[in-house]
Amino acid sequence: MHLLQVSHLQKKYGSHEVVQNINFHINRGECVALLGPNGAGKTTIIKMILNINKLTGGQILLNGKRHDQMCQFIGYLPQHPTFDPWMTGKELLTFMGGLSNIDKEVLEQRINELLDLVGLGGVKNQLIGTYSGGMKQRLGIAQALIHQPKLLIMDEPVSALDPLGRRDILELLKVIKQTSTILFSTHILHDAEELCDKILIINQGQLLVNGSINQIIEETQQPIFIIQAPRIGEWTHELVNEDIVESIELTGNAAKVRVKNIERGRNWLLRNITRLQLPVQKLELVQESLEEIFIRMVKSS
Amino acid sequence: MNHFTVLLKREWLDARRSYKILWLPVVFMFLGVLQPLSSFYLPKILKMAGGLPEGMAISLPELTADEVLAGTLTDQFDQMGLIVIVIAAMGIIASDKNNGMLAFILTRNTTLVEYLLSKLLGHAVMILGSVFLGFLTAVFYTFHLYQTVSVARVVAGLGVYLIWSLFMLTFVIVMGTLLARSSVIVLLSILVLILLKIVTLLGGGFQVLNPAHLTNQAVSIITSGNMLPYFFITVAVTLSLIVLCLLFATSYLSRKELPSM
Numbered sequence: 318m319h320l321l322q323v324s325h326l327q328k329k330y331g332s333h334e335v336v337q338n339i340n341f342h343i344n345r346g347e348c349v350a351l352l353g354p355n356g357a358g359k360t361t362i363i364k365m366i367l368n369i370n371k372l373t374g375g376q377i378l379l380n381g382k383r384h385d386q387m388c389q390f391i392g393y394l395p396q397h398p399t400f401d402p403w404m405t406g407k408e409l410l411t412f413m414g415g416l417s418n419i420d421k422e423v424l425e426q427r428i429n430e431l432l433d434l435v436g437l438g439g440v441k442n443q444l445i446g447t448y449s450g451g452m453k454q455r456l457g458i459a460q461a462l463i464h465q466p467k468l469l470i471m472d473e474p475v476s477a478l479d480p481l482g483r484r485d486i487l488e489l490l491k492v493i494k495q496t497s498t499i500l501f502s503t504h505i506l507h508d509a510e511e512l513c514d515k516i517l518i519i520n521q522g523q524l525l526v527n528g529s530i531n532q533i534i535e536e537t538q539q540p541i542f543i544i545q546a547p548r549i550g551e552w553t554h555e556l557v558n559e560d561i562v563e564s565i566e567l568t569g570n571a572a573k574v575r576v577k578n579i580e581r582g583r584n585w586l587l588r589n590i591t592r593l594q595l596p597v598q599k600l601e602l603v604q605e606s607l608e609e610i611f612i613r614m615v616k617s618s
Numbered sequence: 619m620n621h622f623t624v625l626l627k628r629e630w631l632d633a634r635r636s637y638k639i640l641w642l643p644v645v646f647m648f649l650g651v652l653q654p655l656s657s658f659y660l661p662k663i664l665k666m667a668g669g670l671p672e673g674m675a676i677s678l679p680e681l682t683a684d685e686v687l688a689g690t691l692t693d694q695f696d697q698m699g700l701i702v703i704v705i706a707a708m709g710i711i712a713s714d715k716n717n718g719m720l721a722f723i724l725t726r727n728t729t730l731v732e733y734l735l736s737k738l739l740g741h742a743v744m745i746l747g748s749v750f751l752g753f754l755t756a757v758f759y760t761f762h763l764y765q766t767v768s769v770a771r772v773v774a775g776l777g778v779y780l781i782w783s784l785f786m787l788t789f790v791i792v793m794g795t796l797l798a799r800s801s802v803i804v805l806l807s808i809l810v811l812i813l814l815k816i817v818t819l820l821g822g823g824f825q826v827l828n829p830a831h832l833t834n835q836a837v838s839i840i841t842s843g844n845m846l847p848y849f850f851i852t853v854a855v856t857l858s859l860i861v862l863c864l865l866f867a868t869s870y871l872s873r874k875e876l877p878s879m
Contacts, residue, residue, distance in 0.1 A: 369721045370875055388727045399717040401628075403635035415624030416726040464726075 318381050320345045320468060320498055321366070327374030328361050328522075335361050336522045338375070343468070343515075348494045350509035351502040353519035354615055359502035360396060362519070363472050366500075367393055380467065389417060392461035396472040398453050402446030406437055406456050409445060410463055417464035424463075431459040435489060451482030458489065462497070469493065471501040475508055487511060506608045518611060520618045530607065537614070538605045539563060540579045542586055545571045545599035555593055561585045570598075575605075621732045625723075629740030638706060642744055645702050646695075646752025653690040654759040657681050683764035687772065688837040690756040691779055695749065696815060696833055703745055703786050704807045710737050711794030711867075712803060721876040730868045738791060738864070745787055746780050753779075768843065775840035781856055782832040786811055788860045795867040829856040 319342040328336035336358045343349050351359045364370040366377055368385045377384040379391070400409050407428060414424040432438045435455040440448070448456065454474065461469055474490070475483045490512055493499070503509055509516050510530060518526040526533055546552070549572045553565050556574060561582055563575040576582025583602070590597055605613070633639040661678050681689075711734075714720040723733060753776050760767070789811065793803045814830035825831040826848040838846045 367725050369725065388725050391725070393722070393725050395718060395722060397718075399719070401632070401719065403632060404628075408631065412624060412628055413726065415627070416621055416723065416728055418620075 319343060319378075320347075320380060321500070322378040322381075323362075323366070323375070324378075325375035326362065326365065326372065326377065328358075328365060328370065329373045334522060336365070339519075339522075339524045341517055341524065341527050343498060343500060345467075345498055347515055348499045348513045349501075349515045349517065350513040351500065351517050351519060352504070352506065352509055352611065353502075354504055357519045358522040359504075359519055360472055361522075363470055363500075363502060366470060367391060389464060390467040392464065392466035392469045394454075394457040394461045394469075394471040394474055397477065398457040400445050400453070400456065400460075402444060404445055405442050406432065406445060406448070406459075407441040409456065410460055413460045414463045419464060427463060431462055434462075434492070435459045436485075449482075451478050451485060454478060454482070454486055455489065458486070458493070462493070467498065469497045469499045469501075471499070473503060474501055476503065476505065483508075506611055510607055518614055520615045523618065525614045525618055526610075533610065534604075534607060537610055539575050539577065539613075540582065541603050541605060541609075542574045542576065542582065543571050543599070543601040543603060544574060544586070544590070544595070544597060545601075546595050546597045549595075552593055552595060556586070556589060558585065621726075621728045622736055625728070625733060625736035626740055629736055633740065633744055639744060642702070642706055643748040643751045646699065646748040647755040648752075649694040649698055649702075650690060650752035650755035651759055653694050653756055654686050654763055657686050657689065658763045681764070683760050683767045684771070684841045686760050686764060687753075687756060687767060687775075688840050690753065691775075691833055691836055691840075694756075695752065695779070695783075699749070699752070700786060700811055700815075701808060703783065704790050704804055704811070706745060707741055707787055707790040708794065708800045708803045708807070710741060711791055712798060712800055715795070716798055716877060718877060720871075724876070730871050734791070734795075734864060734867055734871075738788065741787055741791075742784055746783055749780060749783050750776065767840070771840050771843050775836040778832050778839060778853070779836040781853060782829055782836075785829045785832075785856050785860055788863045792863045792867045795871050826851050827855050828852070829859060832856060 321343040323342065324340050326336055326339040327334065339362065351362065353359050361370060365372050366379075366384060368388060379387040404412065410428045410431065411424065414428065419427065428441075429438070432441050435458055437452060437455055437459065440452065445453065445456065454477075458471070458474070461471070475486045478486060487508060490499070490501075494512065499512075501512075513530065515529050516526070516533065517524060526537065528536070547570055549570055550567055553567060553572055556562060556565060556572070561576055561578070562585075563577055565575070566573040574582075574586065576586070579602075586600075589595075590600075711720075714723070720733070724730070753772075757767075757772055790803070790807045793807050797803050797806070811830070814828055815833075817828055818825055818830045818834055825834075829852070831852050835846055835849055835852065838844060
């Protein structure tokens with residue numbers, strides 16, 4: 318049984334469908350990234366799993382049970398945590414822990430452990446209003462973990478932070494990942510690549526790709542030939558061939574020719590280079606990076 | 619610890635950190651002092667300020683102690699006091715709702731009923747306590763400057779007035795669940811509550827169904843020791859309106875998609 322099973326998920330606002338027929342699952346111990354440009358529907362999906370937004374179709378099973386009865390098994394870090402600024406860090410954790418029905422003695426100990434884990438031990442008795450963005454984010458992670466949830470869900474945990482704060486949180490997540498199942502949304506590909514076993518790429522409410530990073534790269538990667546020659550732009554129209562070439566992209570004196578098949582593409586290109594007598598300075602075969610795959614998928618959908 | 623006590627503790631912490639627990643009683647005690655002091659010293663103040671033309675005589679009615687106490691309710695608590703209650707309660711749901719804290723609290727298996735009741739109880743204790751303290755101050759000064767009034771009558775009158783205060787609080791809470799902006803909440807709440815007050819001035823049978831009529835009941839109990847007719851109907855109507863308001867707020871919030879962070 319999967320820890321989280323999402324099937325035929327749909328969300329409509331009036332006639333506007335923001336999430337369309339999404340299916341995926343998460344196994345125990347996995348770290349999954351929900352990737353997509355802003356407005357793709359990531360947050361809506363997360364809020365539906367949390368039962369903050371109601372589904373208009375499909376179902377979500379957590380541990381085999383309907384998700385609306387399973388809220389206590391999820392730890393949630395919102396996109397912009399605005400916890401009551403008049404509470405201290407420790408008081409917030411006591412409050413959230415109390416709502417999760419944790420015994421007082423256990424809670425006290427757990428709060429201290431978590432505050433040390435996220436590095437807020439020294440400021441636990443200061444008001445949250447005085448915390449920096451990064452500190453609030455770390456406090457948010459601590460409150461999400463307080464009840465030892467089976468699934469930790471984070472909405473853009475690092476997007477609003479400066480590079481230093483971002484690094485901090487990513488390192489912290491690497492530690493947490495070893496003991497928890499994590500689902501987090503991001504529009505920063507690099508973070509997903511660094512942390513996750515599996516990624517889900519979403520655009521305009523549709524699931525485009527679902528799988529492990531290696532698998533996605535293997536299955537969807539397209540080879541790119543980079544041809545560098547003076548005034549290459551004058552020749553590119555000669556290279557268009559719908560059967561073989563996917564796209565041609567010009568940057569200065571270099572043309573990035575994306576081909577559908579590596580063997581046929583190479584032969585066809587070499588033949589044309591000789592036929593046109595292109596003054597080639599450099600010819601290189603590169604593989605698409607995850608970022609290029611992501612951008613291509615999002616653009617073509 | 620169950621959810622309700624945890625939520626109540628949060629209210630208590632909020633009240634302390636925002637100093638509501640301090641300023642609310644102070645404001646009501648000030649209002650309580652105002653009525654006996656001003657009615658007692660007004661003639662002297664007028665005389666000392668002078669400025670009255672020779673031969674002009676102002677006859678101020680000789681107030682009795684119970685009239686002064688009744689005046690505290692109608693002239694101070696039902697006017698400035700009403701506005702203070704609305705302001706003290708305006709943000710209690712709206713701010714949680716707008717900054718996403720409410721949606722967040724609900725992700726922890728907390729029910730809306732627990733949440734709303736914690737808000738109501740927390741603020742009811744504070745507001746009713748402040749009204750009580752304010753009235754106590756008024757009673758103290760009235761007894762000191764005028765004469766004593768039957769304690770039983772004062773207590774009964776105050777009790778009736780507290781039901782009306784509870785209604786005002788509940789009404790503002792409901793406005794807070796329906797609306798997002800505090801300015802609109804304040805404006806509409808004050809408008810409706812004052813309107814209910816004004817309607818009681820018209821008299822007529824339908825006052826029986828008006829919660830604001832409870833002030834008149836309280837005044838009657840304090841001044842004469844007797845209730846106006848249909849007392850229990852008005853109380854019953856007010857209490858059921860309070861329950862209905864809460865039920866309405868719960869069902870509205872549970873159907874609405876809450877903004878979250």
